[in-house]
Amino acid sequence: MAISVGIGLSTDKDHLQAAKEAIRQARARLAKDKIDLALVFSSVEFAHPAVIKAIHSALGEIPVLGSTSLAVITNEGIFKHGLAVVLFNLPKGVTFSAALVKEIRAKTLPASGEELAVKLLRDIKDTYRDFALIFCDGLIRDASGLITGLQERLGKSFPLVGGLASDDLSFKRTYLYFNQGIFTDAAAGVLWAGRLHFGSGVKHGWRPLGKPRHITRSRENIVQEIDGQPAVKVYEEYFAETIEQLRKDLKRISVFYPLGIYLAGEKEYLLRNILSIEDDGSLAFQGDVAQGSLVRLMIGTKESCLEATYQAVQDVKRSLGNKKISLALVFDSASRYILLGRQAGRELDIIRQGLGEDTPVIGIYTYGEEAPLRELYYLGKTYFHNQTITILGIADQ
Amino acid sequence: MPELKFLMEYVINIGGLIAVATVVGLSMVVATKMQAIKKLQSDIADLKKSLDEMDEQAKLVVRTDIELNKTQEELDKKIGGLYALQRFSRVISTALEEEQIFRRMDSNHLEDLGFEKACALLYSEGQKTFSLKLTFGFEAEQIHGVKSFIDGHLNFFLDLIRREKTLSSISASIDTPAKDRLTHVFGVHSFIISPILPKEGDKGLLFVGTQNPDAFITEGEEEVITILANQLGQALENARLFEKTWRQHQDLEKKVEERTRELTAALEEVKKISQRKTDFISSVSHELRTPLTSIKGYASILLAGKLGQLPKDVYERLDKINRHSDELAHMVNDLLDISRIEAGRMTMKFEEQNLNHIVAAATDLLSVQAKEKQIELSTGLPAGANAVFADKSQIERVFINIIANAVKFTPPKGKIKIISHKTDNMVQVDITDTGCGIPQEAQELIFEEFYRVDNPINQEVKGTGLGLALVRHIIEAHKGKIWVKSKVGQGSTFSFTLPIERAAL
Numbered sequence: 001m002a003i004s005v006g007i008g009l010s011t012d013k014d015h016l017q018a019a020k021e022a023i024r025q026a027r028a029r030l031a032k033d034k035i036d037l038a039l040v041f042s043s044v045e046f047a048h049p050a051v052i053k054a055i056h057s058a059l060g061e062i063p064v065l066g067s068t069s070l071a072v073i074t075n076e077g078i079f080k081h082g083l084a085v086v087l088f089n090l091p092k093g094v095t096f097s098a099a100l101v102k103e104i105r106a107k108t109l110p111a112s113g114e115e116l117a118v119k120l121l122r123d124i125k126d127t128y129r130d131f132a133l134i135f136c137d138g139l140i141r142d143a144s145g146l147i148t149g150l151q152e153r154l155g156k157s158f159p160l161v162g163g164l165a166s167d168d169l170s171f172k173r174t175y176l177y178f179n180q181g182i183f184t185d186a187a188a189g190v191l192w193a194g195r196l197h198f199g200s201g202v203k204h205g206w207r208p209l210g211k212p213r214h215i216t217r218s219r220e221n222i223v224q225e226i227d228g229q230p231a232v233k234v235y236e237e238y239f240a241e242t243i244e245q246l247r248k249d250l251k252r253i254s255v256f257y258p259l260g261i262y263l264a265g266e267k268e269y270l271l272r273n274i275l276s277i278e279d280d281g282s283l284a285f286q287g288d289v290a291q292g293s294l295v296r297l298m299i300g301t302k303e304s305c306l307e308a309t310y311q312a313v314q315d316v317k318r319s320l321g322n323k324k325i326s327l328a329l330v331f332d333s334a335s336r337y338i339l340l341g342r343q344a345g346r347e348l349d350i351i352r353q354g355l356g357e358d359t360p361v362i363g364i365y366t367y368g369e370e371a372p373l374r375e376l377y378y379l380g381k382t383y384f385h386n387q388t389i390t391i392l393g394i395a396d397q
Numbered sequence: 398m399p400e401l402k403f404l405m406e407y408v409i410n411i412g413g414l415i416a417v418a419t420v421v422g423l424s425m426v427v428a429t430k431m432q433a434i435k436k437l438q439s440d441i442a443d444l445k446k447s448l449d450e451m452d453e454q455a456k457l458v459v460r461t462d463i464e465l466n467k468t469q470e471e472l473d474k475k476i477g478g479l480y481a482l483q484r485f486s487r488v489i490s491t492a493l494e495e496e497q498i499f500r501r502m503d504s505n506h507l508e509d510l511g512f513e514k515a516c517a518l519l520y521s522e523g524q525k526t527f528s529l530k531l532t533f534g535f536e537a538e539q540i541h542g543v544k545s546f547i548d549g550h551l552n553f554f555l556d557l558i559r560r561e562k563t564l565s566s567i568s569a570s571i572d573t574p575a576k577d578r579l580t581h582v583f584g585v586h587s588f589i590i591s592p593i594l595p596k597e598g599d600k601g602l603l604f605v606g607t608q609n610p611d612a613f614i615t616e617g618e619e620e621v622i623t624i625l626a627n628q629l630g631q632a633l634e635n636a637r638l639f640e641k642t643w644r645q646h647q648d649l650e651k652k653v654e655e656r657t658r659e660l661t662a663a664l665e666e667v668k669k670i671s672q673r674k675t676d677f678i679s680s681v682s683h684e685l686r687t688p689l690t691s692i693k694g695y696a697s698i699l700l701a702g703k704l705g706q707l708p709k710d711v712y713e714r715l716d717k718i719n720r721h722s723d724e725l726a727h728m729v730n731d732l733l734d735i736s737r738i739e740a741g742r743m744t745m746k747f748e749e750q751n752l753n754h755i756v757a758a759a760t761d762l763l764s765v766q767a768k769e770k771q772i773e774l775s776t777g778l779p780a781g782a783n784a785v786f787a788d789k790s791q792i793e794r795v796f797i798n799i800i801a802n803a804v805k806f807t808p809p810k811g812k813i814k815i816i817s818h819k820t821d822n823m824v825q826v827d828i829t830d831t832g833c834g835i836p837q838e839a840q841e842l843i844f845e846e847f848y849r850v851d852n853p854i855n856q857e858v859k860g861t862g863l864g865l866a867l868v869r870h871i872i873e874a875h876k877g878k879i880w881v882k883s884k885v886g887q888g889s890t891f892s893f894t895l896p897i898e899r900a901a902l
Contacts, residue, residue: 211449
């Protein structure tokens, strides 16, 4: 027996109708009676308790997970307004557990990561554990902390793939779906065990520019000094702008020219978006930047971005040894959506061409991605990323 | 111990020599190293210099790139705006109802223009108030706030319509009284309001706005929204025109329906009256026939001289009574036949007949009268048997009536010709004379009861005005048609059709 997946999507403005329609389609495509797990992704206006309640009650007592997104990606296209449901029918010998942690800011992210891992492990103690799929609130400030916490319990090189929920680029509120509820300030995950294969590809396509610099003082996600000077100075110099001007233009600068951390042995730099510029000249990033790291200013173009998408697709295929992929889950950085503008659809074209038109694809735009830096079975360590397209392929044994 | 002293001196000397040599050697090594270090240092300086230069270049690249990105973004926005505008116009220009126009507008199109909030207002001159025709992106409570804000600033909004002016958060001057409150109430960061100005009927306003603090309204966007509002105005105008035309059409149809109903009722009434007339004629004719028979009987007895010889003038008057009663009997019979046919009470004996025989019988009967006026009476029927499916005696009456008329109205030495030919499954008979002809306006009427053409012959020769009416009834009872073609002074052709087979009946 093999894993079966059914995807349904609706753009009906009546949210309850949309949920019903998406489930109906997904059920029809799944063509199996037994449903083990559902993933739900939607644009932010669908995030209403009544919607997820309707989905949960329509599917019965099965775990439901998901998140909001700037747009929903499926084989059929990229939908700025819509709701997609993915239903799973799992073969024998595949088990999973699902869990949610609330109030992650108050608990701190490392502690929340640990709590999530503990909850996930509770149901899956004895079996060999493969991999965890992670969703998280998109507006947290130290996203690396969640991974650190998870790794504390699951193992330093345990493969994690996931993304941070997004909204309509207003950066006001992002939501997670979990069973019967919708949550902000939360993280959720699915821990998998058994006879499935997971392969991932993570690439961004940004290139280093200018001279290398050293992080001389930093703590977690706050960089105080670069080359012995206030961190913001680098950006002031490059853009010939004052702090005020930089702040005004920060969203654009952060997306188009992130900071890249050099990682020995890796082809690409690890990217970090700036969240804010502090008054003392420190820069707050979304993920951690270790003291002593070598960093460079990064620059991306549409072409390099799309080339990276192609590479990520190839990595997924390679890591699964060209097995038939039952489902491709895409976590695509919202930054790429902004950079690519009217060409955003080309990423989906590349994915469909690379994986084959009949491979089911589902995806969301994210405010940050989690993925191992080398292919999964290399025991690569998972990092927090910005600006990447992260593709997870699920295949049968 | 001079040897020892010498030895010591020797050793010291040697040591000194070695020391000196070492110092000299070391100095030389240091000097070489120093040179290498100097070279390295200069290399590093060179590298650092080129790195710095490269970094300067990088700065230029970044600054150019960010400008390029901004331009690209604006361009994308403009292209997106134009696409959205095009889609908008396509959907609204084909809407035929006012409500449909607003229903068809899609929030997705609006988002492509960069706005997630919108509303359309129409001002009703009658009710002196704005009504919301469309809202996108507003929550229920907000809509309420928006509505009361508009009601509270009626003049401000009416002024925009009156001045036909587009207002936006950049073009509105800071002292525009409502600007700050407007952005607050509508819950937007930037906005554009443009008047909707159809030529007729209620005018209105289109409001679009965005909460995104990074979005800045450009003149280009102002233009796009103005065009959109114009198109809305145009669409409204079209829809209203269509509605008006449609309503007129509806009214017309209603009227036609009413008239039809009236006419149908009138027709029913006429039918009833006609029925009553037929009944009346039928019963009167019956009643007349009995006394008429006895009048005629007595007149015949008297005229035969069975009751003694009559004086000449009595005989003459009695003869007139006899003739007039004959005519009257004729008339009564015709009337009775007509009413019978009309009422469907006349039983026709439809059988296959040879038209040649019927025509021969009729012409035979009338040949004496024709001869008297030296009229050439001829027939030109196709050779062989010409079969028709008809009641023999009735069709004979038809021929006799028409030929007798022809003889009557044709001056001496004229011609009468009877011909026939087949059309589909009917036979058409044409009886042509060289008579005085029938005026155009009378041609239809001669087949009606009691109609007589006003001409000198008719004034002289007596007639009932029932002959052709009876003929028409007989032909129609055979599912045939009868008509006349005539020119005054040249003659007439009476044509009628008769079925060939039973199936045509």
